[in-house]
Amino acid sequence: MPMRRYLTLFSYALLLVALTACESRNDSTVASGVEGAVRLDGWAGINNLFQDGRMYFGGQPDEASLARLAGEAGVKTVVNIRFPEEMSRVSFDERAVVDSLGLRYVTIPVSPASFSQEDVDRFAEVLSQTDEPVLLHCASSNRVGGLWAAYLATHRGDSPGEAIKLGRSAGLRSDGMVAAVRRVAGGG
Numbered sequence: 240m241p242m243r244r245y246l247t248l249f250s251y252a253l254l255l256v257a258l259t260a261c262e263s264r265n266d267s268t269v270a271s272g273v274e275g276a277v278r279l280d281g282w283a284g285i286n287n288l289f290q291d292g293r294m295y296f297g298g299q300p301d302e303a304s305l306a307r308l309a310g311e312a313g314v315k316t317v318v319n320i321r322f323p324e325e326m327s328r329v330s331f332d333e334r335a336v337v338d339s340l341g342l343r344y345v346t347i348p349v350s351p352a353s354f355s356q357e358d359v360d361r362f363a364e365v366l367s368q369t370d371e372p373v374l375l376h377c378a379s380s381n382r383v384g385g386l387w388a389a390y391l392a393t394h395r396g397d398s399p400g401e402a403i404k405l406g407r408s409a410g411l412r413s414d415g416m417v418a419a420v421r422r423v424a425g426g427g
Contacts, residue, residue, distance in 0.1 A: 275404065275407075276289035276408040277290055277291070284307075285297045286380065288380075289409050291408070291409065293370070293372045294372070294375065294409075295312060295373065295375070296383045296387060296409040296410055297376045297380050298377065298379045298410075299329060299377075302331050302336050305317065305333070305340060308372075309340045309341075314342065314372045315342055315369060315372060315373070316342060316344075316345065316372075317333075317343070317344050317373075317374045318345045318362065318374065318376070319344070319347075319376055320346070320347050320358075320375065320376070320377045320382055320386060321376075321378060323348070343369075347386075349377070349382050349385070349386055351418065354386075354416075354419040354422070356423055358386065358423075359386065359390050362386055362390055363390055363393075379412075380409065384407060384408075384412070385411050385419060388406025389402070389423045391406070392420075392425065399420070399426025402424060402426075403417060
């Protein structure tokens with residue numbers, strides 16, 4: 240077999256091994272701690288949907304996405320970190336839909352200005368009460384990534400820098416929310 244063909248086959252084999260490893264992520268942990276969240280494609284009714292172990296992060300889901308997350312992903316708890324005035328602009332009653340699906344519904348309103356250790360502790364308490372999949376959502380997943388980062392730093396012991404990196408993989412984008420995470424979790 241010519242060397243070039245051997246190298247091509249070897250490269251394909253390595254690629255196949257790498258892809259297989261990516262598909263077999265451990266779904267039983269709260270977070271991978273190394274790679275961070277991965278974007279989930281094919282979810283038209285929820286912007287910026289990411290998954291890290293049993294955690295799902297996203298923007299505002301529609302009714303169909305909530306039902307699909309409950310059915311396909313096994314989500315049992317929905318944590319909404321949007322303020323009531325934001326939810327008044329949503330075209331359906333999210334709490335009623337979540338209740339009709341037999342899921343637990345928790346609200347922890349968060350903004351960069353109001354973000355506190357108490358918010359993080361409330362979220363940690365929710366996570367401590369279940370081993371099943373959880374959806375954490377806001378409008379776009381930015382605040383979600385911030386809450387996740389602060390949780391990782393203050394409750395799991397990740398460094399603030401690593402926690403922010405993992406928060407970015409879950410949707411954290413704005414400088415204001417990054418500054419709020421640093422204020423709450425440390426790291427300057």
